[in-house]
Amino acid sequence: MVKGYIKFLHFILVFVFFSFFSGNIQAQCAGDDGELPVCDIPNPANKTINLYAALGGTPIPGGTWSDDDESGGLDANTGVLNAHLIRQSRIYRYTYTVTGAAGCADNSAVVTVTIGGYSGVASNSTQCSATINFNLFEAFNGLFLGPQYNGQWYDNTNNKKVDPVINISEFDGDYEFTYTMPAIGTCPAVSSTAVITVVKAPKSGTAVNLSLCASDGLSAYKNFDLNNLLTGQDPGGTWRDGNRISTGELTFAGDRFVDIEKIYDRFGEGYYYFAYKVLSSKPICLDEERVTFIKLENKLDFTGATVTVNNDICETEIGTASYSVTIKKGTAPIPNGPYNVTFRVSGPNAKTEIVTANFNNGILVFPIDSNYFQQVGTFNVNIISIYKTNSVRICANIMGNLSDDLIIYPLPDLENAKIAPATTCQNEGTLIQISDAIKLADGIYDLTYNLAGANQASGQIARVTFTGGNASFTLSPNLSFNAGNAVLTITNITHVVSQCSSTANVIGNILINPLPNTAAVRMQINNVCFEKPVSVSMSGLGILTDITLSYTVTNNNNAIPLTVTLPVSGGTTSFILPATAVSNPGSYTVSILKLTNNENGCGATLSNLSYAFLINAIPAAPNAVSQPFCKVDNATVASLQPYGAQYKWYASETATTPLPATDVLQTGNYYVKETSSAGCTSEATMISVTINDPAAPELNSEGSGFCGLDNPTIADLYNRTNSPASVVWYDAQTNGNVLSSTTPLVENGRYYGFDFSNQTNCISEKSIEVVVSLTNCDAPETLFIPDGFSPNGDGVNDAFVIPDIDFLYPDYILEIFNRYGSRMYKGFKNKPGWDGLNYEAGGISSGIAANGVYFYVLHFNKDNKPPRQGRLYLNR
The missing domain is CATH 2.60.40.10 (Immunoglobulins)
Structure with a gap:
């Protein structure tokens, strides 16, 4: 029934439309603009608002709708607006358009809709402060239509406007927030209030990780408090060892002290993790645990390490060459593994780079971009730092000078070079001098050359050093074997270091002179x-x-x-x-x-x-010392030492005629020289000769007279001189015998005294002659004259002798008579006593006196003393 009515109405409208145009009548086909307020947003009726009904006039149905302000709530096909889908309170325009209708003066109309504010249905919320950022829109009841989002939140607790998302990390307790949508048009403002309950979350703090260079020493960390690894943590938490293999440093609940030095000694460098846990007071918040770490690193020592950039090239290889850097460790070990290497390359494209590469058995290799090396020159690759990829760089590694030069060599060029004309001799090396090689860099080169003319050779090699375009080398003597002219041509040049090579054509002339003839020299x-x-x-x-x-x-x-x-x-x-x-x-x-x-x-x-x-050799000046002699020895030149055929003595240092060996020495200087068997004479040695001669002793005033009765000896004679301690007595003037001090003095004995010097060990040349008299005696009052003797040859009393008569009366005469008055014996000094023989009758032994009485007469011949007579008895 309705469908039939709509078709009928459509027919009438079409009919009117065509009638209007056919009759030239203008109409508003889309109707008139309309307005529509929508205030009660959550009302279910506002989910299906017919915008067509809000048009004025007589719009033609079947047109199209557009959401001009993109409210998001329009169904463009039906013209139905769903206010529940519009998330923002404001005024929106929706355009209705009719197309294809003839005679329409206006084919579109606009419906203006005011969307009132809607603050939603609030719901209380409990949050953990660990949430940190909380969106207040989460506090609305999800069973109801959600609020529009263009309202304003207000913190009732702190009396300030806030954004929808708030930080609740520091909240603890209940907080009230009101959300208000402002009035718009005829729609009033609306508000909703929510209570947010925030439970304070446990705080395990912010990690303050510790990195230490173990190589610098850890003695200051033997009792380290793990709480130093956190900031802002709640007290009362507990620490645990978070390592795969426990360090064993946390030994009881609540223990927070560790010995980092011991950890390093046991486990070496690495990361060591420890966790701090704080329990939550309410289930809304989770327990919080913070993991911290202690990073221990060793200092890497690259002392003695080397860097090699491979490889130097010639300029012709620039387009095809590739390069790599090799680092070899020094004496210190370098662990295997990945490392970050920072290096800088000099040159026109200078740049600093960081690469990651692996050390393997002390060697690290990484490629280097060929774009650094695009022209002739020297490029330095300097290693700035080397660290493990996981290093925190707490240790300052010992680097030293780690760099190497990569050289791109130019091709050697001898253009404009000259060889100076050379002159040499047969069989001698020829100096070849090259100059004006202005295009050639300084360095060492190998020259290939040929020789033609008087001497010929090809493909010879000479190594030279060019400096400032100049160099020289010497041809081998075998290339100047023949005298004459030769021509040298350099055909190729090779740089020794780089082996870069190029052709050449440099020519020089050589003149070879002949050698002198030495066969007869x-x-x-x-x-x-x-x-x-x-x-x-x-x-x-x-x-x-x-x-x-x-x-x-x-x-x-x-x-x-x-x-x-x-x-x-x-x-x-x-x-x-x-x-x-x-x-x-x-x-x-x-x-x-x-x-x-x-x-x-x-x-x-x-x-x-x-x-x-x-x-x-000239003999050394002879060893000779000053020599003393005694004058008495009559020493001659032959007495001087040294003595021998090779030694000659001279009167002066410059004298050339030696002194005769028989020359008697005098006190003074003498000079000795030695002449070798080769006739070489030494320098002279001077000595001083001293001739020592003590003075002869002198007899004192007591003279030479002694009394024989005193049995005087040589010792008594000593004491009669002026030098009793040094005088020496001999029995002859020359070649005499030394007399000991106990030698008895004899009457009329001749004694010769010489003085002896202990200082010079010399005896005087001159002497004193002493003739001793033993008769210097005082005559006694009585003289003992024996009254008999027995000359029987038994050695006892064999002669008649008057004791001491020789000393007392040296001029005495003793006469012996027999009883007949005949003289038998006449005696005197130096004549033996009477031995019982008759000396007068017929000479000595002319008769033997018989036993009996005999008579003597003693003539004293001294002091006018009268003779004395007596008798004696001879009994054989």
Whole structure:
């Protein structure tokens, strides 16, 4: 029924439309604009608002709707608006458009809808402060239509506007928030209030991780408080060891102290984790645990490490070369593993880079971009730092100078180079000098050259050093074997270090002069004494006029090289060897090494021209000391020491005629020299000769008279001189015997006294002669005269002797008579006593006196004392 009515109405409208246009009548096909307030948003009726019904006039049905302000609540196909879907309170426009209808003055109309505010249905909420950010819209009851979002939240607790999302991390307790949608049009403002209960979450704090360089020492961390690894934590929490293998440092509940030095000693470098846990007071909040760590690192020591950048190239290889850097550790170990290497490359494209590469068995290799090396030059790759990839860089690794140069060498170029004309001698090296190689960098090069002309060779190699475009090298002597002209051509040059090579064409001329003829050269040297000139005579020099000799003077395997320039006349010359070359006595050999003709500078080597000679040593000045002599010894030059055929004594240092050995020595200076078997004489040694002669002793006033009765001896004679302690007595003037002090003095004995000096050990030349008298006695009042004797040869009383008569009366005469008055014996001093023989009748032993009585007469002959007579008895 309704469908039929709509079709009928549609027919009428179409009919009117066509009638209007056919009759040129204008109409508003979309109707008039309309307005519609919607305030009670949650009303279910506001889910299906017919906007078509809000149009004024007589709109033609079947048009289309558009949501001009994108409210999101319009069904464009039906024109039905669902206010529940619109999330923002404001004024929205919706346009109805009719198309294809003739005669319409306006084919669109707008319905303006005011959507009132809706603050939703609030619901209280409990949150944990650990949520941190809480969206207040979560505090609405989900069973009801949610609020629009363009309202304003207000914190009733703190009296301030707030955004929908608030930070509740520091909240603790109940907080009231009101959400208000402002009035719009005829729709009033609406509000909803929610109470948010925030439970304070446990705080385990913020981690303050600790990184230490163990290589710098950990003694300050033997009792480390783990609480220092946190900030802002709640008290009362507990620590636990969070490592896969426990450090064993936390030994009881509530323990928070660890010995970091011990941890390192046991486990080495690495991360060591410890967790701090705080329990929650209400289930809404979870327990909170914070994990911290202690990072222990070792200092890496790259002392002695090397860096190599591979490889230097020639400029022609720039486009194809690739490069790598190799780092080799020094003496200290470097653990295997990944490392971050910071390096800088110099040059036009200089840059600092960080790469990650692995150390493996002390070697790390990483590639380096070839874009750094795009032209000729030297590029330095400097390693700035090396750290493990997981390092916190708490240790300052010991780096040293880790760098290497990569060189891109230019091709060597000898363009414009010149070879100076060279002059040389046969069989000698030829100095080749190259200049003006202005395009050639300084360095060492190998030159390939050919030789043509008097001497020929090809493909020869010479290594040279170019500096400032100049270089030189010497041709081998075998390339100047023939005298004449030769041409040298350099055909190639190679840089030794880089082996970069290029062709060349540099030409030079060489003149080779002939050598002097030395076949007849001879040498003569005479032996000499040390410090005398050594003359070397040379002969057989032919037509040479000006020469230089190179020679050695050899002694004890020490060869001194010398040179001398000499004029030559008639094929001979001579020269004196320098004193420094023959500075010691010994055997020498002069060897002529080379003879050079100074006219062309060419010299010939003489391999067997040598001459041996002697430099005879000058004897050292003889060892001699000053010598004393006694004058009595009549010492001569022959007495001086040293003495021998090699020693000669002189009157002065400069004298050349030695003194005769028989010359008697005098007090003064004498000079001795030694002459060797080679005729070399030493310097003179001077000595002082002293001739010592003590004065002869003198007899004192007591004279030489003694009394024989006192039994005087030589000792008594000592005491009669002026030098009793040093006088020596002899029994003869010359060649006498020394008399001991106990030698008895004899009457009329001659004694010779000499004085002896203990200081000089000399006896005087002159002496004192003493003739001793033993008769200097005082005559006694009585004289004992024996009254008999028995000359029977038994050795007892065999002679008649008056004791001491010789000393008391030295001029006495003793006469013996028999009873007949005949004299039997006449005695006196120095004549033996009477032995019982008759000396008067017929001479000695002319008769033997018979036993019996005999008579004597003693003539004193002194002091006018009268003779004395007496008798004696002879009994055999």
